[in-house]
Amino acid sequence: MEELHKQVSPSTKAIADAEELEEGLHKGLVVESTGIWTQVKLDDGSVVSSRLPGRQRLEDSDYAHPIAVGDWVKIHLENDGSGMIQYTYPRKNGLPRQSTHTRRQSQLLLANLDFLWLVQSARQPRVNTRFIDRCLVACDAYDIPAGIIINKIDLARRTDKIHLQRVIDIYAEIGVPTHTCSVLNEEGLEPIKEQMGGKVSAFFGPSGVGKTSLLNALDPSLELNTAPISSSTGKGTHTTTYALMVEPVGYPKGTMIADTPGIRELGLVGIPLEELSHYFPEMTDPRSKCKYSDCSHLHEPGCGVQEAVKRGSIVQERYDSYQAIYDSLKVPEEY
Numbered sequence: 001m002e003e004l005h006k007q008v009s010p011s012t013k014a015i016a017d018a019e020e021l022e023e024g025l026h027k028g029l030v031v032e033s034t035g036i037w038t039q040v041k042l043d044d045g046s047v048v049s050s051r052l053p054g055r056q057r058l059e060d061s062d063y064a065h066p067i068a069v070g071d072w073v074k075i076h077l078e079n080d081g082s083g084m085i086q087y088t089y090p091r092k093n094g095l096p097r098q099s100t101h102t103r104r105q106s107q108l109l110l111a112n113l114d115f116l117w118l119v120q121s122a123r124q125p126r127v128n129t130r131f132i133d134r135c136l137v138a139c140d141a142y143d144i145p146a147g148i149i150i151n152k153i154d155l156a157r158r159t160d161k162i163h164l165q166r167v168i169d170i171y172a173e174i175g176v177p178t179h180t181c182s183v184l185n186e187e188g189l190e191p192i193k194e195q196m197g198g199k200v201s202a203f204f205g206p207s208g209v210g211k212t213s214l215l216n217a218l219d220p221s222l223e224l225n226t227a228p229i230s231s232s233t234g235k236g237t238h239t240t241t242y243a244l245m246v247e248p249v250g251y252p253k254g255t256m257i258a259d260t261p262g263i264r265e266l267g268l269v270g271i272p273l274e275e276l277s278h279y280f281p282e283m284t285d286p287r288s289k290c291k292y293s294d295c296s297h298l299h300e301p302g303c304g305v306q307e308a309v310k311r312g313s314i315v316q317e318r319y320d321s322y323q324a325i326y327d328s329l330k331v332p333e334e335y
Contacts, residue, residue: 025086029256030071030111031245038067040075040083041245050075050083063108068094069243069258070111070200093143095204098267106269110202110243110258115195116146119205119214122156122180127167131206133321134266136176137279141271147177149192149203151210154182170315174281183210183217193218198252202243207262215259219248224259273329277305280322282314298323 031047032039040050052067067073067088075083094111110116118135120127127150139146148171156164168178177195181188195201196218203211212224224244245258277283277297283305287295291302298306308314 025074025076026083027072027074028083029245030067030069030073032242033065033067033069034242035065038085040073040085048075048077048081048083050085052085062106063096064105065107068108068111069245070094070113070202072112095138095142095144096269097138097263098269109260110204112200113144113202113258114199115201116144117149117192117201117203118146119149119151119203119209119211121152121209122150122154122160122164123152124155125206125208126160127164128206129167129170129317130321130324131265132171133318134268134325135204137271137276137325138266138268140279141268147179147195149214150178150180151183151214153180153187154185170317173315174318181214183213186217189217193251196248196251196255196257198254200245200254200256200258202258202260204260205262206264209262211262212259215246215248215257218257219246219250221249222246268325268329271329273326276322276326276329280318282318283308283322286314296326298326 026042026048028040028042028048028050030038031041036051038050040048042048050073067085071091072089074086074089076086077083091111093113095109095113095116096106097109098106116135116139118132120132132148136146138144150164150167153164164180168180171178179188179192179195181192183189192214203215205211216222216224243258243260245256247256271279273296274294277287283297286304286308287297289304289307290297290300292300295303295305297303300306305314305319309316309319
């Protein structure tokens with residue numbers, strides 16, 4: 001996993017040089033990134049439109065864009081009031097995905113998170129456990145604690161409720177915290193508020209699950225734009241088009257929440273096939289009983305994982321997710 005963690009670490013080449021330039025530099029948090037320009041919030045609360053020098057964008061070639069919301073940076077204030085990013089502080093973690101534009105680079109979505117909430121909805125659209133499982137693998141690989149929020153429980157019908165309870169039970173079994181809520185009815189919000197106090201959190205999930213509406217409910221003063229579900233597809237529309245970090249009012253010091261654009265799928269980066277099962281905690285003990293040390297847990301005889309699936313100690317849906325992710329890592333997906 002050493003190579004994997006290198007991919008989320010920023011280039012620190014400029015740090016030594018920047019020590020000589022410390023005077024006149026300002027530390028800030030990247031709260032918005034829309035491409036070349038990023039918004040950096042300084043210690044005094046001001047927000048400065050900033051950019052990277054062209055040479056630095058080229059040097060940080062691991063990523064399509066080397067700066068992400070959640071990054072701590074130092075900027076130099078230019079004469080026109082804009083900022084020039086001199087260097088990025090080392091990250092404690094970061095969430096990458098395969099770039100949608102080129103397979104030679106990955107895209108860094110968020111950085112320096114204390115917690116990532118995978119937001120789903122009870123209905124319109126329905127909970128997608130394949131998406132959840134893929135994201136949990138990424139979070140575990142990149143040292144990001146994660147949980148699940150299921151919104152829109154006010155829309156749940158009887159069959160939805162049965163499905164939801166099974167989902168809750170599946171993830172409780174592997175220690176993933178799950179909350180249900182209704183933004184419309186203002187139900188279930190208090191436990192979520194408590195979990196976010198003093199932390200840097202993010203909402204992550206597909207369009208239409210109510211990420212932005214949830215953020216507005218947690219802090220009504222934000223008044224972020226939302227949009228209704230498409231009547232023709234039953235899916236969400238992309239109201240949020242870029243990641244945005246906000247500091248909600250009335251929360252303990254240090255509380256920050258990032259809203260993110262809806263994402264259909266998360267292209268995993270840098271996870272070797274032979275290590276995939278390590279990110280399914282329920283496979284840890286069964287894996288030790290496999291006949292072959294290089295078992296893929298798909299077709300080999302004497303596989304402890306397959307036996308555990310047959311006994312029901314590994315949930316079939318989770319095993320199906322494992323198979324799907326394994327296949328996707330063998331054959332690059334198109335995004």
